[in-house]
Amino acid sequence: MAKKQKSLDLLEPILIKTFGLERLRPPKPILQEWITIEQELTLEPEAMTILDRILIKIIDNGDSWNEEELKMNFISILMFLADFNDPIKGYYDREISATVGGIYLNCKADMMLSKGIGELIETPYFFLHEYKREKKYSGDPIGQMLGGMLIGQAKNNNNKPIYGCYVQGRYWYFSVLEGKKYVISNSFNASELEDVCQIVFILRKLKKIILEYLIE
Numbered sequence: 001m002a003k004k005q006k007s008l009d010l011l012e013p014i015l016i017k018t019f020g021l022e023r024l025r026p027p028k029p030i031l032q033e034w035i036t037i038e039q040e041l042t043l044e045p046e047a048m049t050i051l052d053r054i055l056i057k058i059i060d061n062g063d064s065w066n067e068e069e070l071k072m073n074f075i076s077i078l079m080f081l082a083d084f085n086d087p088i089k090g091y092y093d094r095e096i097s098a099t100v101g102g103i104y105l106n107c108k109a110d111m112m113l114s115k116g117i118g119e120l121i122e123t124p125y126f127f128l129h130e131y132k133r134e135k136k137y138s139g140d141p142i143g144q145m146l147g148g149m150l151i152g153q154a155k156n157n158n159n160k161p162i163y164g165c166y167v168q169g170r171y172w173y174f175s176v177l178e179g180k181k182y183v184i185s186n187s188f189n190a191s192e193l194e195d196v197c198q199i200v201f202i203l204r205k206l207k208k209i210i211l212e213y214l215i216e
Helices: 012-019 029-035 045-061 067-082 141-156 193-214
Strands: 022-024 088-100 103-117 120-132 162-168 171-178 181-184
Touching: 012 022, 012 141, 029 171, 029 193, 045 067, 045 193, 067 103, 067 193, 088 120, 088 141, 088 193, 103 141, 120 141, 120 193, 141 162, 141 171, 141 181, 171 193
Parallel strands: 022 181, 120 162
Antiparallel strands: 088 103, 103 120, 162 171, 171 181
């Protein structure tokens, strides 16, 4: 049996050093165009009813849920409200790998959006990591997210930006990787009604970005 190839550690400082990445300070236009909602938008009454119910859950449990509990009880519901559908497919807990600049990278994407056929992941556009607890978490959620984005960038090979997000408990951070430069937003507190509505709008805007600018 062939020995499984070992991936470079997906830690932000190691990825910066290895690939010559540069982390920019927000705001940056490519990020702001994504996360800024220019007009007051109102979610549908049905969506607001769902948000009101899950807000109670994350306020009471957001600091103690493990990754699976946070994913099933909260994140999956926000992705449902974002309403992604064909040709954009959502993949969960999928391994994805690529050789980037001669260096092997492998990660398990907690969630990704990609063009695909069944289980065949063709063109990744967005990676979401890491469903970490607010307390006693380990690992590097930025490094995991960034590793997935670098893999997506290498697989797509089209010079288009890759979008990402990492979640720590109730806090959401959005990111864009363009070339060797990336930027990460300030946090959105998903236990606050205004912020969680903004998160849903950001995800819906991502759908528009994918359909109008990224998909081929």
